[in-house]
Amino acid sequence: MVEAPAYPKLAGLRCAVLGAGGFLGGALAAALCDRGAVVRGYGRLANPDARDERIAWSNAEFSDASSLASVLDGQQAVFHCIGSSLPATSNGDPAGALLDDVYGTLKLLDLCVASGVTKVVFASSGGTVYGVPPRVPTPESAPTNPISAYGINKLVVEKYLALYRRLHGLDYRVLRIANPYGPGQSPLRPQGVVASMVRAALTGAAVEIWGTGEVTRDFLYVDDVVDALLRSAEYDGPERIFNVGSGVGRTVNDLLAAVQDAFGGAPFAVVRKPARIADVPVSVLDATLARRALGWEPKTGLREGILQTAAWMRGALTDFQVPLS
Amino acid sequence: MVEAPAYPKLAGLRCAVLGAGGFLGGALAAALCDRGAVVRGYGRLANPDARDERIAWSNAEFSDASSLASVLDGQQAVFHCIGSSLPATSNGDPAGALLDDVYGTLKLLDLCVASGVTKVVFASSGGTVYGVPPRVPTPESAPTNPISAYGINKLVVEKYLALYRRLHGLDYRVLRIANPYGPGQSPLRPQGVVASMVRAALTGAAVEIWGTGEVTRDFLYVDDVVDALLRSAEYDGPERIFNVGSGVGRTVNDLLAAVQDAFGGAPFAVVRKPARIADVPVSVLDATLARRALGWEPKTGLREGILQTAAWMRGALTDFQVPLS
Numbered sequence: 316m317v318e319a320p321a322y323p324k325l326a327g328l329r330c331a332v333l334g335a336g337g338f339l340g341g342a343l344a345a346a347l348c349d350r351g352a353v354v355r356g357y358g359r360l361a362n363p364d365a366r367d368e369r370i371a372w373s374n375a376e377f378s379d380a381s382s383l384a385s386v387l388d389g390q391q392a393v394f395h396c397i398g399s400s401l402p403a404t405s406n407g408d409p410a411g412a413l414l415d416d417v418y419g420t421l422k423l424l425d426l427c428v429a430s431g432v433t434k435v436v437f438a439s440s441g442g443t444v445y446g447v448p449p450r451v452p453t454p455e456s457a458p459t460n461p462i463s464a465y466g467i468n469k470l471v472v473e474k475y476l477a478l479y480r481r482l483h484g485l486d487y488r489v490l491r492i493a494n495p496y497g498p499g500q501s502p503l504r505p506q507g508v509v510a511s512m513v514r515a516a517l518t519g520a521a522v523e524i525w526g527t528g529e530v531t532r533d534f535l536y537v538d539d540v541v542d543a544l545l546r547s548a549e550y551d552g553p554e555r556i557f558n559v560g561s562g563v564g565r566t567v568n569d570l571l572a573a574v575q576d577a578f579g580g581a582p583f584a585v586v587r588k589p590a591r592i593a594d595v596p597v598s599v600l601d602a603t604l605a606r607r608a609l610g611w612e613p614k615t616g617l618r619e620g621i622l623q624t625a626a627w628m629r630g631a632l633t634d635f636q637v638p639l640s
Numbered sequence: 641m642v643e644a645p646a647y648p649k650l651a652g653l654r655c656a657v658l659g660a661g662g663f664l665g666g667a668l669a670a671a672l673c674d675r676g677a678v679v680r681g682y683g684r685l686a687n688p689d690a691r692d693e694r695i696a697w698s699n700a701e702f703s704d705a706s707s708l709a710s711v712l713d714g715q716q717a718v719f720h721c722i723g724s725s726l727p728a729t730s731n732g733d734p735a736g737a738l739l740d741d742v743y744g745t746l747k748l749l750d751l752c753v754a755s756g757v758t759k760v761v762f763a764s765s766g767g768t769v770y771g772v773p774p775r776v777p778t779p780e781s782a783p784t785n786p787i788s789a790y791g792i793n794k795l796v797v798e799k800y801l802a803l804y805r806r807l808h809g810l811d812y813r814v815l816r817i818a819n820p821y822g823p824g825q826s827p828l829r830p831q832g833v834v835a836s837m838v839r840a841a842l843t844g845a846a847v848e849i850w851g852t853g854e855v856t857r858d859f860l861y862v863d864d865v866v867d868a869l870l871r872s873a874e875y876d877g878p879e880r881i882f883n884v885g886s887g888v889g890r891t892v893n894d895l896l897a898a899v900q901d902a903f904g905g906a907p908f909a910v911v912r913k914p915a916r917i918a919d920v921p922v923s924v925l926d927a928t929l930a931r932r933a934l935g936w937e938p939k940t941g942l943r944e945g946i947l948q949t950a951a952w953m954r955g956a957l958t959d960f961q962v963p964l965s
Contacts, residue, residue: 406803406807409746409749409803410743410746410747413738413742413743417738417742418735418738418739418743421734421735421738422735424734425735456783458781460799460802461799461803462803467799467800467803471796471799474786474792474796475734475789477785478734478787478788478789478792481787482917592806592807
């Protein structure tokens, strides 16, 4: 049994969450506030009405160095959850994705060093940094040969984090996160097949599936991802790169069946699209290290997670500025 | 025995050598001309008087996209030997090094795709992409954890070459080159300890040595490097990343003794400087794959290479615009 987390170091922690207006960053920022951290949020806020009042918010672009510098001033830790590009679209403009995601992050790291930030927690991507994995579940030591600019850029940031630690003593943790889903994930963005399917179940909209649906993924509920992020911020041992996944592979077709089942079994419309070249055929993470070093363990099963997502989305339907159906 | 190379595919090959004004690029461009290739040179030409008349030359910056596009037009192959940053200095401005070396190369690859170039041969760095190697001689499959921005950026370009092949069919070969030395290497640049020592032997100048001199490197004569580049351009098998090194590790102190010995044993002045954080303690490459797949084998021993370097430098002393002593 893994004990309930205590997070003693988070109370009073002065930290910035970059990407706090997004799915993971938003959930993380709220969880940090729950634990007594003093949180500054940074990035684009999609829905200003949904803003968490406990968070001091800076609505600015990642490339805005002076805004970023003022937010970092006095912080102890930085959670970097900004990703400007997406796996499927990054390949259309790798040079642009490099500027947004890597160059921007190097400028961030320079500012962290100048500001005296002591630790960076980086949301990397377990589904893309390995590329087509030689085996699953995939451990952290597997070769890293991404097949998208998105995945390459996540990997490059990991390499630079190690360099900045060596050069400047800026400590870091990298979480290679599997496919997160859950409350807060917009069903209207191109990432998030669970959100897309739950929306379909609620509204009657069709689900888009790329390829045969036999692509296999490791779906992880957002609260479990957030727990890993919090634990990695607490952790001060020697490990720095952690897979964060359930270890269970499910095809998109499996997922479709699970969502249908959670909604009572009625099938919904599917639009089949061509397979995407940036999609690896299979991604399942071996999170043994996170279990051992962080005491982390995923707690929310897929069916429960789908139901939680549905409960949230019902409530959120009217809050979205873009119509959901 | 490895047979003498025939290079049947190089005759008539239309190719661009980026960095043809530099040490490796210059030697490569001349060798390509010797084999009947039709060569365009691109980059900075340090010494216009030394220009090879067989090469159509474009004296332009790597970042000059319109010049680069016009040079790539109609080419079959591109040899990418431009490196704007250096291992020791890249860590002072990683974001700048990223822009120069990675962003610039992505723009190059986009132009290659648009121009119909079919193959890119990239001069990567066997001495930096592995970082502190877990074992020596180091094979291509070893972990890649560079300790300089220079090394990270070489690695990133390798990853993007694989991506562009996948996305656009642009083929490539990567040569992870050990520490090259020989005729053409300026003793006045911060890279090139052999050139620096030979200069000291010829002029009485002091040699700068960083740290204890026990840093171990894999020195490889320029003609052997060029032979590997030519063979990789010929090769059309399945391998894409090759170590190119002698497999012999020598400390800088060993090298100093070898240079002194080649010059008759007279010691020369040494200025000891602090160790540099970007210097890995040891780098020796396992080039088994290049031997097997390319039929490549280094031919020039260290003593002979030092003497050839000295012969060239004596002749070149008056050609340098900056005084050598």
